[in-house]
Amino acid sequence: LSNWLYLGNFPKFCPAGNQTQVSCLRGECSNHCYMTPQHVKQLPRWWKVKVMDLGLLLSSKFLYCLLSPPRYWTSLSNLVASLLNSVRSIASLLLLLFLFIIIFSLLGMQLFGGKFIFDDMQVRRSTFDNFPQALLSVFQILTGEDWNSVMNNGIMAYGGTSFPGVLVCIYFIILFVCGNYILLNVFLAIAVDNLADAESLTSAQKEAFEANVNEVKDPYPSDDFPGDDEEEEPEIPLSPRPRPLAELQLKEKAVPMPNASAFFIFSPTNKIRVLCHRAINATTFTNFILLFILLSSISLAAEDPIRHDSFRNQVLYYFDIVFTTIFTLEIVLKMTTYGAFLHKGSFCRNYFNILDLLVVGVSLISFGMQSSAISVVKILRVLRVLRPLRAINRAKGLKHVVQCVFVAIKTIGNIVIVTTLLQFMFACIGVQLFKGKFYSCTDLTKMTEEECKGSYIVFKEGDANHLQIQERRWLNSDFNFDNVLSAMMALFTVSTFEGWPQLLYKAIDSHNEDMGPIYNYRVGISIFFIIYIILIAFFMMNIFVGFVIVTFQEQGETEYKNCELDKNQRQCVQYALKARPLMRYIPKNPYQYKVWYLVTSSYFEYLMFALIFLNTICLAMQHYGQSDDFSYLSDQLNVVFTGLFTLEMVLKLCAFKAKGYFGDPWNVFDFLIVIGSIVDVILSEVDESEDSSRISINFFRLFRVMRLVKLLSRGEGVRTLLWTFIKSFQALPYVALLIVMLFFIYAVIGMQVFGKIANVDGAQINRNNNFQTFPQAVLLLFRCATGEAWQEIMLACQPGKLCDPESDFEPGEEYTCGTNFSIFYFISFYMLCAFLIINLFVAVIMDNFDYLTRDWSILGPHHLDEFKRIWAEYDPEAKGRIKHLDVVTLLRRIQPPLGFGKFCPHRVACKRLVAMNMPMNSDGTVTFNATLFALVRTALKIKTEGNFEKSNEELRAIIKKIWKRTSMKLLDQVIPPIGDDEVTVGKFYATFLIQDHFRKFKKRQEEYYGILPSKKNPNQNEIELQVRSV
Structure with missing residues (x-):
C-alpha cells in the first residue's frame, strides 16, 4: 500500500480505507462498552482508536494487526501478557542501562571529545564530540557492532599503541564487558522467567479445555466398553512405571507388512513380497543404502558449478545415474513390500518416504531435462542426506538434540508471530519517516x-x-524504507547488529523525499532505532535463544518423566556404579618415601605454582623488535625453567615409579610438556649454531605456552569446572552433526545457485569468499553463521552481478548472474544458525553447568570426585575395600552434601550411619561402590522410605532397566537381594550405639544406687524405652 501511495496511484483510496477501518474499530469498542457492565474499563481502548487519527505514525493499519489477533488466540494472548509483564519487570533494568550509558557517555566526552580528528581527513561518525553523539557511540559499543574501530580511534587519539594510548582500551573493554556481557544478558533472564509463566498458563488452560471436551464427548466411562481393553498395549513389568518406548528399544524393529495387497497383485503371503520385506529390513541393506547416500552427497559436493560440461561433471553424471538407479530400486522394493498409498501402513503414508520419493523423482526428471536452468532441481537430491535420521533411535543423544530442534521450532511459533507484528509495526513507521529519503x-x-x-x-x-x-x-541505499517489505528487510539487518550504524547515520542525514542527505540533519530520529533495538534485538531476539535453552532443558526432563529417577539422581547413580577407586602409591623404601613425601606436600605444589606463574610472565614479556640482550636473557630463562620442570618430573618418577607416575593423566601431560620443552631447547641451539632452515622450532615452542594448562590441575573448583566442561562434549558431537548436515545442504545449494558469480577483488564475492568450490562455500557460510557482514554477501548475490568468464553464459549475458533467491537463502540460513542450531551449544553447556546456579546443598555428580580422592588415602592399593571402622572417619573428612564434614560429632556421624543401607562383608570390610552408592542413595533419598526389602527390589529393577549391562555381582554388592541376611554398617553402628547407651545407663544407675541394679529393678522399663529411642 505504501508503494502505491508513493507512486501516486493510491491517493484517494488510502484515506477512505483508513476512515473505514477506524469506524469499524470504533463500532466494535462501542459494542463492548454498551454490552459490558464495567464499560468504563473499555475507555482506554476507545482512546487508542481516537489517537489513531492524530498522526501517520500510529495509523490504524498496523495497530489493528497488533491489537486484534492476540485477543482471539489464547496462547498468543498469554504470550503477549507475559511480554507485557516482562516490560514491567525490565523497567528498573532499563533505568540502570540508561544511567550506565549516561555515565560512560560523559566519561567518553571527557576523554575523547574533539580528539577523533586525524591526518587522513576522513569524517568519523562515532565520536564523543557532544552529548547526543556520545550516547549513540556508547550504545553502538554496547551492541558490539564495529566497536573495535571506535576503540582503535580512541587509542590513536592518544598517540597509538604506545603509552599512554594503550591504556585507552581499558575504557572500551570495561564498557563492552559490563554492558554487553552483563547488563544486556539480563534481558534474556527476565524474558525467559516471564515466558515460563505464559507456558504454564497456556498448559493449564489447555488441560481445562480438554477436560471439558472429554466431559461432553465421552459422558460414559471407558469401563462400560470392555472391548477396548483388547487394544491396549501390554505393559513391560520392569518397574512400577513404564519407561518411554524409545529407551527400551536398542534396535529398530522391522516394520510389519500390511495385510492389504500391493499394487493389487502381491498378497501378504506372496513369496516375492515376503522376500522384499526380508531384504529391506536387513541390516546389510540399510547400511548399503546409507553408504550410497553418503557417496551421492559427496558427488554433489564435488560438482563443478561453473563448467557444467567439464570432464569431472561428466564422470559424476554417470555416478549419479548409478545412485539414482539404486535409490529407485529401493523405492520399488519398499512399495512392493508395503504398497503404494491406498491402505494404512503403505509407503506414502510416511513423511520420510515421501521425501525419498520426491528426491528420487526429481533426479529422474532431471535426467530428461538438458537445459542448464532446469538442472538446478537436481539440488533437491541432497535431501537424501536426511535419510540417516532413521537411525536416530540408535543414537540416543542425536535423537534428543533433533527432538529439541523440532520442539523448539514448534514452540517459537507464537514468538515469531509477535515479533513479526512488531517488525511490521516498526516497518510501517519507518516507511512514513524515511520513504524516498535515502537517495543520494x-x-x-x-x-x-x-x-x-x-x-x-x-x-x-x-x-x-x-x-x-x-x-x-x-x-538509492541498498537497505531503505521505500516500502514495507524493504523496511522489514532493513530492520531485520538492524536486529542482527550488522551494519546498523551506517543505516542509522543515513537516517540522521535524511532530508526530504527525493532529496540528498544533509549532515546530522535530524539527530533525534535515532530514537526510532534505539527503541527498535531495545525492544526487538535486546528483548525479542533473545527470546529465541531462551526458548532453545528452555526447550532443551525441558526435553531433558521429559526423558526422565516416566522414570523413578530424575536427571540428577540418574547421573549420580551412574557415577556410583561405574566409578573405580584410585591407586595411591606409597613407597616402602625410606629414601624413596622421603622423595614421595616431598613431591606430595603442599609446599612443593605452591613452589611449582610459583614457577609456572613466573614462566608465564617471562613468556608474556616477549615482543616484536626486542633487543638481542633481551632475547638472550629470555632464552636463558627458558632453559632454567625447563631444567626446573625436568627436575620435577625426575623427582616424581623416583617417588611414584613409572607405573604410578603415568597412571595419572596430569603427569602424562606434564611429561609431554617437559619432553617438548627439552626438544625446543635443543633445536634452538642447533638452529643458532648451524643456521639450519630445515628445522622449524615454532611447533615445539608451543610447549612453553602449554605449561599454563598445568594450572588447571591446581584447585578443586578449577578441576570441577574442567570436568564439567569435558562432560559437555558428550552431547556436542550430536549438535555438531546437525550443523554439518545444515552446512552441507546450504553449501551445495549455494554452489549450484551462486557458483557462477565472478570473483572481483574488493567485492564481497572474491577469490577468498565465493561459492565456486565446496570448501569455499562452507567457509563463506561459516562467516555468515557468525553474522560478520552477512547482509553484504546477500547483496553481492542479488541479480545483475558479473558472471565468471569461464561459465557458460551467452553473449550479452555477462551481468545476469545472481538471483533474488539469495534473500530467502541467507535469511533462512542465518535464522537457523544464529537463532537455533548454534545456540544448542549454549544449551548443552548450560545444561551441564546448572550446578553453578543450583543449591550447593543438593548432591550432584561434581561432588563425587572428592570421595574417590579421599578413599585412596584409606585404600592406596585400590583394592576397593576398607575396614568398617574407617567409614566414620572417611565420611567426616568428606564435605557435605556427600559426607558429614569435619565439624560433625562422632556420635552424630554414627547415628547417621544407622540409617544407611551400606552392606558389610563377612571380613568386616566395606566395598568402594557399595559405600558410594549408599551415600548417594541416602543423600538424594532414592527409595529410602517405606518397606526396606520392597524398596530394594524396586531399585534393583530400575537399575536393571536403565543400565542393562550392569553385572549382577556389582548389583548384589550395592543392593543385596532379598534372602541374603547381610550385615550392614548401619546394623553394626546401631548395636554399637545401643551398647554405648546401655553402658552409660548402667553407670548412672551405679552412681545413683551405689550398686548394680538387680534384674527385679523397677527401672527395667526405662531401659527398654531408652533402647527403643536409639
Missing part, C-alpha cells in the same frame, strides 16, 4: 536527481595531484 548523489554537493548529472572530479586517496573524473549517479 555520488557527488555529495548535488542534492536532487536533476542536479546529479554530468561528471565531477575526485581526488584519489586525498591527493590533489591524482585527479580522477567520474560520472554522477543518483543512487
Whole structure:
C-alpha cells in the first residue's frame, strides 16, 4: 500500500480505507462498552482508536494487526501478557542501562571529545564530540557492532599503541564487558522467567479445555466398553512405571507388512513380497543404502558449478545415474513390500518416504531435462542426506538434540508471530519517516536527481595531484524504507547488529523525499532505532535463544518423566556404579618415601605454582623488535625453567615409579610438556649454531605456552569446572552433526545457485569468499553463521552481478548472474544458525553447568570426585575395600552434601550411619561402590522410605532397566537381594550405639544406687524405652 501511495496511484483510496477501518474499530469498542457492565474499563481502548487519527505514525493499519489477533488466540494472548509483564519487570533494568550509558557517555566526552580528528581527513561518525553523539557511540559499543574501530580511534587519539594510548582500551573493554556481557544478558533472564509463566498458563488452560471436551464427548466411562481393553498395549513389568518406548528399544524393529495387497497383485503371503520385506529390513541393506547416500552427497559436493560440461561433471553424471538407479530400486522394493498409498501402513503414508520419493523423482526428471536452468532441481537430491535420521533411535543423544530442534521450532511459533507484528509495526513507521529519503548523489554537493548529472572530479586517496573524473549517479541505499517489505528487510539487518550504524547515520542525514542527505540533519530520529533495538534485538531476539535453552532443558526432563529417577539422581547413580577407586602409591623404601613425601606436600605444589606463574610472565614479556640482550636473557630463562620442570618430573618418577607416575593423566601431560620443552631447547641451539632452515622450532615452542594448562590441575573448583566442561562434549558431537548436515545442504545449494558469480577483488564475492568450490562455500557460510557482514554477501548475490568468464553464459549475458533467491537463502540460513542450531551449544553447556546456579546443598555428580580422592588415602592399593571402622572417619573428612564434614560429632556421624543401607562383608570390610552408592542413595533419598526389602527390589529393577549391562555381582554388592541376611554398617553402628547407651545407663544407675541394679529393678522399663529411642 505504501508503494502505491508513493507512486501516486493510491491517493484517494488510502484515506477512505483508513476512515473505514477506524469506524469499524470504533463500532466494535462501542459494542463492548454498551454490552459490558464495567464499560468504563473499555475507555482506554476507545482512546487508542481516537489517537489513531492524530498522526501517520500510529495509523490504524498496523495497530489493528497488533491489537486484534492476540485477543482471539489464547496462547498468543498469554504470550503477549507475559511480554507485557516482562516490560514491567525490565523497567528498573532499563533505568540502570540508561544511567550506565549516561555515565560512560560523559566519561567518553571527557576523554575523547574533539580528539577523533586525524591526518587522513576522513569524517568519523562515532565520536564523543557532544552529548547526543556520545550516547549513540556508547550504545553502538554496547551492541558490539564495529566497536573495535571506535576503540582503535580512541587509542590513536592518544598517540597509538604506545603509552599512554594503550591504556585507552581499558575504557572500551570495561564498557563492552559490563554492558554487553552483563547488563544486556539480563534481558534474556527476565524474558525467559516471564515466558515460563505464559507456558504454564497456556498448559493449564489447555488441560481445562480438554477436560471439558472429554466431559461432553465421552459422558460414559471407558469401563462400560470392555472391548477396548483388547487394544491396549501390554505393559513391560520392569518397574512400577513404564519407561518411554524409545529407551527400551536398542534396535529398530522391522516394520510389519500390511495385510492389504500391493499394487493389487502381491498378497501378504506372496513369496516375492515376503522376500522384499526380508531384504529391506536387513541390516546389510540399510547400511548399503546409507553408504550410497553418503557417496551421492559427496558427488554433489564435488560438482563443478561453473563448467557444467567439464570432464569431472561428466564422470559424476554417470555416478549419479548409478545412485539414482539404486535409490529407485529401493523405492520399488519398499512399495512392493508395503504398497503404494491406498491402505494404512503403505509407503506414502510416511513423511520420510515421501521425501525419498520426491528426491528420487526429481533426479529422474532431471535426467530428461538438458537445459542448464532446469538442472538446478537436481539440488533437491541432497535431501537424501536426511535419510540417516532413521537411525536416530540408535543414537540416543542425536535423537534428543533433533527432538529439541523440532520442539523448539514448534514452540517459537507464537514468538515469531509477535515479533513479526512488531517488525511490521516498526516497518510501517519507518516507511512514513524515511520513504524516498535515502537517495543520494555520488557527488555529495548535488542534492536532487536533476542536479546529479554530468561528471565531477575526485581526488584519489586525498591527493590533489591524482585527479580522477567520474560520472554522477543518483543512487538509492541498498537497505531503505521505500516500502514495507524493504523496511522489514532493513530492520531485520538492524536486529542482527550488522551494519546498523551506517543505516542509522543515513537516517540522521535524511532530508526530504527525493532529496540528498544533509549532515546530522535530524539527530533525534535515532530514537526510532534505539527503541527498535531495545525492544526487538535486546528483548525479542533473545527470546529465541531462551526458548532453545528452555526447550532443551525441558526435553531433558521429559526423558526422565516416566522414570523413578530424575536427571540428577540418574547421573549420580551412574557415577556410583561405574566409578573405580584410585591407586595411591606409597613407597616402602625410606629414601624413596622421603622423595614421595616431598613431591606430595603442599609446599612443593605452591613452589611449582610459583614457577609456572613466573614462566608465564617471562613468556608474556616477549615482543616484536626486542633487543638481542633481551632475547638472550629470555632464552636463558627458558632453559632454567625447563631444567626446573625436568627436575620435577625426575623427582616424581623416583617417588611414584613409572607405573604410578603415568597412571595419572596430569603427569602424562606434564611429561609431554617437559619432553617438548627439552626438544625446543635443543633445536634452538642447533638452529643458532648451524643456521639450519630445515628445522622449524615454532611447533615445539608451543610447549612453553602449554605449561599454563598445568594450572588447571591446581584447585578443586578449577578441576570441577574442567570436568564439567569435558562432560559437555558428550552431547556436542550430536549438535555438531546437525550443523554439518545444515552446512552441507546450504553449501551445495549455494554452489549450484551462486557458483557462477565472478570473483572481483574488493567485492564481497572474491577469490577468498565465493561459492565456486565446496570448501569455499562452507567457509563463506561459516562467516555468515557468525553474522560478520552477512547482509553484504546477500547483496553481492542479488541479480545483475558479473558472471565468471569461464561459465557458460551467452553473449550479452555477462551481468545476469545472481538471483533474488539469495534473500530467502541467507535469511533462512542465518535464522537457523544464529537463532537455533548454534545456540544448542549454549544449551548443552548450560545444561551441564546448572550446578553453578543450583543449591550447593543438593548432591550432584561434581561432588563425587572428592570421595574417590579421599578413599585412596584409606585404600592406596585400590583394592576397593576398607575396614568398617574407617567409614566414620572417611565420611567426616568428606564435605557435605556427600559426607558429614569435619565439624560433625562422632556420635552424630554414627547415628547417621544407622540409617544407611551400606552392606558389610563377612571380613568386616566395606566395598568402594557399595559405600558410594549408599551415600548417594541416602543423600538424594532414592527409595529410602517405606518397606526396606520392597524398596530394594524396586531399585534393583530400575537399575536393571536403565543400565542393562550392569553385572549382577556389582548389583548384589550395592543392593543385596532379598534372602541374603547381610550385615550392614548401619546394623553394626546401631548395636554399637545401643551398647554405648546401655553402658552409660548402667553407670548412672551405679552412681545413683551405689550398686548394680538387680534384674527385679523397677527401672527395667526405662531401659527398654531408652533402647527403643536409639
